[in-house]
Every structure is written in C-alpha cells, then in structure tokens.
Amino acid sequence: MSTRTSVRPQVAVRELDYGSAINEAFTQLLEGDETVLLIGQGLYSPWYVGSSMVALEKKFGTARVVDTPVSENGVTGIAIGAAMAGMHPVVIHPRMDFMVLATDQILNQAAKAHYMFGGAINVPMVVRGIINRGGEQAAQHSQALQSYYMHIPGLKVVMPSTAYDAKGLLISSVYDGNPVIYIDDRWLYSQRDPVPEELYTVPIGKGAVRRKGKHVTIVATSYMNVEALAAAVSLAEEGIEAEVIDPRTLKPLDEDLICDSVARTGHLVIADAAWRSCGAAAEIAAMVAERAFGALKAPIARVTLAEAPAPSSSPLEKAYYPWAADVVEAVRRTVHYS
Amino acid sequence: MYVAMQRIRRFEEAIAESSSAREFKGPTHLYIGQEAVAAGVCTALEKGDYVFGGHRSHGHYLAKGGSMRGLAAEIFVRETGCSKGRGGSMHLTAPEIGLLGTSALVGGGMGPGVGTALASVLLGRDHVTAIFFGDGAIEEGIFSESLNFASLKKLPVIFICENNLYASHLPLGVRQPQPELFKHAEPYGLPGLRIDGNDAVEVYRTAASAVERARAGEGPTMLECMTYRWRGHVGPSYDLEYDIRTREELDSWIARDPIERLAGRMAETGVMTEAERARIDTQVQDDVDDSMSFARKSPFPEVKDLLKYVYKD
Ligand SMILES: Cc1ncc(C[n+]2csc(CCOP(=O)(O)OP(=O)(O)O)c2C)c(N)n1
Ligand SMILES: [Mg+2]
Numbered sequence: 001m002s003t004r005t006s007v008r009p010q011v012a013v014r015e016l017d018y019g020s021a022i023n024e025a026f027t028q029l030l031e032g033d034e035t036v037l038l039i040g041q042g043l044y045s046p047w048y049v050g051s052s053m054v055a056l057e058k059k060f061g062t063a064r065v066v067d068t069p070v071s072e073n074g075v076t077g078i079a080i081g082a083a084m085a086g087m088h089p090v091v092i093h094p095r096m097d098f099m100v101l102a103t104d105q106i107l108n109q110a111a112k113a114h115y116m117f118g119g120a121i122n123v124p125m126v127v128r129g130i131i132n133r134g135g136e137q138a139a140q141h142s143q144a145l146q147s148y149y150m151h152i153p154g155l156k157v158v159m160p161s162t163a164y165d166a167k168g169l170l171i172s173s174v175y176d177g178n179p180v181i182y183i184d185d186r187w188l189y190s191q192r193d194p195v196p197e198e199l200y201t202v203p204i205g206k207g208a209v210r211r212k213g214k215h216v217t218i219v220a221t222s223y224m225n226v227e228a229l230a231a232a233v234s235l236a237e238e239g240i241e242a243e244v245i246d247p248r249t250l251k252p253l254d255e256d257l258i259c260d261s262v263a264r265t266g267h268l269v270i271a272d273a274a275w276r277s278c279g280a281a282a283e284i285a286a287m288v289a290e291r292a293f294g295a296l297k298a299p300i301a302r303v304t305l306a307e308a309p310a311p312s313s314s315p316l317e318k319a320y321y322p323w324a325a326d327v328v329e330a331v332r333r334t335v336h337y338s
Numbered sequence: 339m340y341v342a343m344q345r346i347r348r349f350e351e352a353i354a355e356s357s358s359a360r361e362f363k364g365p366t367h368l369y370i371g372q373e374a375v376a377a378g379v380c381t382a383l384e385k386g387d388y389v390f391g392g393h394r395s396h397g398h399y400l401a402k403g404g405s406m407r408g409l410a411a412e413i414f415v416r417e418t419g420c421s422k423g424r425g426g427s428m429h430l431t432a433p434e435i436g437l438l439g440t441s442a443l444v445g446g447g448m449g450p451g452v453g454t455a456l457a458s459v460l461l462g463r464d465h466v467t468a469i470f471f472g473d474g475a476i477e478e479g480i481f482s483e484s485l486n487f488a489s490l491k492k493l494p495v496i497f498i499c500e501n502n503l504y505a506s507h508l509p510l511g512v513r514q515p516q517p518e519l520f521k522h523a524e525p526y527g528l529p530g531l532r533i534d535g536n537d538a539v540e541v542y543r544t545a546a547s548a549v550e551r552a553r554a555g556e557g558p559t560m561l562e563c564m565t566y567r568w569r570g571h572v573g574p575s576y577d578l579e580y581d582i583r584t585r586e587e588l589d590s591w592i593a594r595d596p597i598e599r600l601a602g603r604m605a606e607t608g609v610m611t612e613a614e615r616a617r618i619d620t621q622v623q624d625d626v627d628d629s630m631s632f633a634r635k636s637p638f639p640e641v642k643d644l645l646k647y648v649y650k651d
Pocket of ligand 1: 442473474571
C-alpha cells in the first residue's frame with residue numbers, strides 16, 4: 001500500500017481547449033476595453049476559424065467585431081490607422097497564406113512607424129495569422145510563415161502551443177504597444193489545459209520548459225511541442241532524457257533559457273514545422289552557435305518541412321510534415337554522434 | 339454549349355458524391371448552377387486563347403476543353419492528375435488549351451491573366467485572355483490594378499465577374515456598398531456590362547463581341563454575369579444548415595437552371611430532340627464514369643518524388 005496520499009487540487013481546475021481559450025481572451029478584452037477591435041475575414045463564419053471566434057459578434061455587435069470584405073492589405077492598413085489613433089485592433093487572417101497579401105502594410109507601415117517617426121508614433125496592434133495545413137489543401141492554403149515576420153525589426157512574433165499560453169499571450173500582445181504577430185496552428189485547437197478564468201498575461205519573450213531532461217535539448221515551436229513531447233516519451237524508453245523547451249515567443253527569443261539548457265545537455269535539436277532556409281530553426285541554431293558553442297558536443301539538428309511547397313496528395317503530405325518520429329530520429333543522431 | 343454544361347454538371351455531381359464518401363480530402367468548390375458562364379464564354383474562345391480561374395474552376399477547365407480524366411485524377415490527388423496530384427481541386431492546369439493555372443488566392447489569377455495578354459501583344463500573337471473571378475475578387479487591390487493596366491495598354495482581356503452573390507459565408511450586401519459590379523469598369527475606361535449568367539446564349543453572344551473587340555486591338559471588356567452556386571461555398575453541402583442563405587433563395591435559382599433553360603430553348607427551336615438529348619446525356623455520363631474510375635485506379639505520387647517539380651531542371 002502506498003504511504004503517500006495523492007494530492008488533489010482543492011478546487012477543480014477549469015480546463016479549456018485552445019480555440020476556446022482564444023475566444024475567452026477576446027471576450028474578456030472586448031468586455032473590459034472599448035478600444036479593442038476585432039477585424040478580419042471569417043469572423044462570422046461557421047467554418048473558418050474553428051471555435052476561436054464563435055458568437056463574438058452576437059455578444060459585442062458587428063461594429064467592434066468586423067467580418068470584412070476580401071481585402072487583406074486594406075483591412076490591415078485600416079487597423080494600423082486605428083491603432084495609431086488609440087485603438088487596440090486585432091486583425092484576423094484565417095490563413096497565413098492570405099496574410100501575405102497584407103505583408104506590405106505589416107512590413108512597410110506597422111513595423112517601421114515607431115522607429116521612422118523617432119518614437120512619436122506607435123502601433124499597438126496584433127495581427128493574428130492562423131496556420132491551417134494538411135487535409136490536401138495544397139500549396140496556397142498550408143503555409144507557416146513565422147520566419148517571414150521574425151526577419152523584420154519592429155515586429156514581435158509569438159506562437160503559443162498551449163491553451164494557457166494562447167489566452168495569456170493574446171492578452172499580452174494586445175497591450176504590448178508594438179505590432180505583434182500572433183500565430184496559432186489549427187492542429188493545436190483540441191489541446192486542453194487548465195486555464196484561469198480571469199484575464200492574465202504570459203510575458204512576451206519568455207519561454208517555458210515543458211519537460212526536464214539532461215541528455216538533449218529539444219526546442220520546439222508551436223504545434224511541434226506536441227510532437228516533441230511525444231518524442232521525449234519514447235526517447236525516455238531508450239534511456240535518453242530530453243528537455244523540451246517551448247520558446248513561446250520567437251521574437252524576441254528567450255535566448256538565456258535555451259542556452260542554459262544547452263549548457264547542461266550539450267545537444268540541441270530544433271523542431272519547427274516551417275521551411276529550413278532562413279527559418280526559425282536556423283535563427284535559433286545560429287544564436288546557440290554564437291552564444292553556447294563551447295557547450296555543444298555534437299552538431300545541432302533541425303527538424304523542419306521538406307523544402308517544397310505543400311503538396312496536395314496525402315502520401316506526399318505525410319512525408320512533408322515533421323512528426324515525433326522525425327524528432328526521435330534527429331535526437332538519436334545528435335546524441336549518438338561521434 | 340449544352341454538352342459542355344452537362345459535362346460540368348454531371349462531373350461535379352459525381353465529385354460531390356465521392357467527396358461525401360471521403361474518397362479524397364481536399365476542399366472542392368463546386369460550380370453547379372454557374373455552368374452557363376464557363377460554357378458561354380469558352381465557346382466564344384479559340385483553342386489558343388488563355389483562360390484564368392480561381393478556387394472554383396472545374397467548370398472553366400472543362401469548358402475550355404481540359405481532359406476530364408486529368409481533372410478527376412487531380413481532385414483525387416493522383417499522379418495522373420493534370421497537376422500530378424500536387425495541386426488538387428484548386429490548382430488546375432492545362433497549358434495545351436490555354437489554361438496556365440488556377441490560383442486558390444482570391445484575385446490571384448488576375449495579374450497573371452493580364453500578363454498573358456501583354457505577352458500576346460508584344461509577341462504579335464492573336465490570343466485573347468479570359469479571366470474568371472468572383473464578386474469577392476473585386477474587393478482585392480489586384481482587381482483595380484489589373485483593370486487599370488489592361489485598359490491603359492488596350493490589352494486583349496475579357497474580365498468575367500461571376501457574381502453569385504456570396505463570398506464564402508458573406509452576402510454581397512455586407513461586403514460592398516454598391517451592388518452593380520459592372521460599374522467598376524467605367525472609371526478605368528473599359529466597357530462594363532451586366533448580363534444574365536444563367537442564359538448560355540446571352541453569355542455566348544456578349545462574350546463573342548467582347549472577344550472580337552479584344553482581337554481587334556480595341557481593349558478589354560468587363561462582363562458581370564449574374565448567377566448562383568447551388569452548393570455551399572465549399573464541399574457538397576448546400577450551406578442551408580447555417581444562417582447564411584435560405585431554402586427559398588436557393589430554390590428560386592434552381593428554378594432558373596441554366597441547363598434546363600438552354601435545353602428548353604433548343605427543344606423549342608428543334609435544335610435538339612428528346613432522343614438526341616438522351617443520347618448526349620448518356621455519352622456525358624459514360625465520360626464521367628470513365629474519368630472517375632480512371633481516377634480511382636490511378637496511383638498516388640511516390641514519396642521519393644516529394645521534391646520533384648520544386649524547380650525546373
Ligand atoms: C486572398 C484570399 N483571401 C481570402 C481567401 C478565402 N476565400 C476563399 S474563397 C473566398 C470567397 C471568394 O468569393 P468570390 O470571389 O465571390 O468567389 P466564389 O467563391 O463566390 O466563387 C474567400 C474569401 C482566399 N482564398 N484568398
Ligand atoms: Mg461569389
């Protein structure tokens with residue numbers, strides 16, 4: 001018989017799925033702050049944005065929850081102006097692929113204003129880009145373009161992987177004062193987590209250790225945390241203890257958290273479901289090579305997409321996207337490097 | 339035109355069924371109800387003329403003369419598909435008949451469409467380019483930019499706006515303040531006409547004179563074809579389960595079925611007898627069945643070829 005009594009929380013912790021956590025953040029922001037404006041495509045759609053926007057226009061009206069014409073660049077520019085004039089807009093692009101049409105306004109206007117005008121003007125806006133991939137949707141409906149925006153000074157880029165962070169980072173992003181690119185992946189929407197009922201923030205620029213381990217550091221972005229954690233479980237069976245780090249924010253990156261971990265493990269694998277060249281994984285690898293070169297006992301390994309546009313055909317899709325098995329494989333290569 | 343329309347209708351009905359049966363996963367945007375537009379315009383074109391479309395382009399591909407087997411296999415994402423299973427329903431190509439490729443991004447084909455017309459002029463070729471787009475594409479910047487340039491350079495383009503009154507889940511009235519879309523042509527100095535997009539003969543006649551004008555070097559025309567998609571925005575459903583449109587509205591458009599209208603007219607004028615119609619329909623159905631079984635039997639692309647086609651060798 002066990003001598004330990006199991007510790008149960010006094011109050012049942014309320015769990016929410018990822019999509020509902022975003023919805024709750026929006027609800028509380030709209031309730032508490034008349035400067036918050038949600039604008040973009042698919043906001044009234046029963047199929048576009050999952051559970052994350054459901055019924056918001058019914059509660060808050062169509063003036064502050066605006067489903068727009070098919071005009072990504074214009075609408076994003078309009079949100080920039082509203083932000084300059086004191087509002088806190090969140091622009092919603094139901095797919096990152098469509099957000100590309102707004103990249104002119106994001107890169108050339110939003111990202112530059114504060115610097116170009118010597119700090120006199122700021123653009124407190126969030127641009128939410130949803131990754132919606134798989135399902136044979138092919139090349140123009142599957143993209144994960146985090147690195148595009150990471151490249152641009154003046155933008156911040158966050159990629160929550162848990163329901164808790166989805167809510168907390170959204171609220172931080174809205175009040176950051178800078179243009180923040182908030183990227184969520186539809187593959188995460190069924191993730192469930194204890195999520196506090198009140199408004200709370202998760203700091204931008206701070207990563208989280210998802211699992212402790214001493215043999216290898218796996219830095220995983222967004223949905224790849226799910227695959228990395230699964231990989232860590234199977235690696236444990238072969239005696240490899242992986243530490244899984246979720247940077248949560250890609251720009252600015254929590255460099256210390258990653259470097260401290262690598263200093264202990266000596267091995268680094270980076271998993272990012274986007275392209276390899278100039279990608280988030282490349283940036284993290286370069287940062288570690290610069291800052292923690294001495295700690296590395298083996299080359300850094302990256303687990304990324306194949307260098308191709310997303311194929312439509314299912315068998316090709318399976319080979320195209322990275323999975324836990326690819327992470328396991330990369331970890332073995334690094335750990336057994338000699 | 340009757341054959342072209344019936345090929346689209348029967349083909350898409352088969353695709354709707356196999357989509358419901360999950361024989362493939364990719365999103366398919368069905369064209370049923372709008373067949374007169376593709377058939378009328380493409381009948382007015384020559385084989386070498388170009389066509390550009392978008393996410394809802396099975397009809398444009400078939401009407402211009404694309405292989406039905408190639409289309410079915412592409413939707414089933416097989417190696418034998420027109421885009422080798424890399425593109426799926428939204429990314430069709432058939433360069434041999436002037437269909438260089440459809441884009442899933444709203445308005446995405448408009449710039450390239452105008453570009454082919456520019457090339458035709460610069461290379462001294464006699465081709466015309468037909469660009470099909472929806473009422474939603476008017477809201478994208480590239481619409482204005484393309485009209486302006488095409489008109490400025492008097493390029494041989496027919497801009498065909500298929501106004502089916504919806505973009506995804508939103509009706510036109512909540513997206514645009516002014517519902518007469520053909521009027522967008524005027525500020526750019528090209529003729530804009532609104533026509534009944536469910537009347538194949540009217541579409542054909544109007545398109546034919548626009549084509550003539552374009553070939554004569556007199557510049558582009560914009561046609562607004564009033565029509566309606568029977569099925570929902572994407573997939574085989576009718577979008578009646580949501581609060582988007584009503585059964586009555588759908589029924590009123592089904593009553594204006596472009597195929598029955600043309601068939602009725604042909605019967606009245608003695609151009610097509612009952613027996614001829616039955617024979618055509620059987621032939622069309624045979625082609626559809628053949629294309630579907632061809633698709634089902636075709637192999638998927640091989641994983642070793644994942645990186646094939648990223649670059650031209
Ligand atoms: C640039 C871009 N923005 C948004 C979308 C999402 N989307 C796909 S189809 C569609 C509606 C297009 O409506 P319309 O142009 O009228 O064509 P229809 O579907 O009615 O044929 C939208 C908004 C997209 N594919 N591309
Ligand atoms: Mg439409």
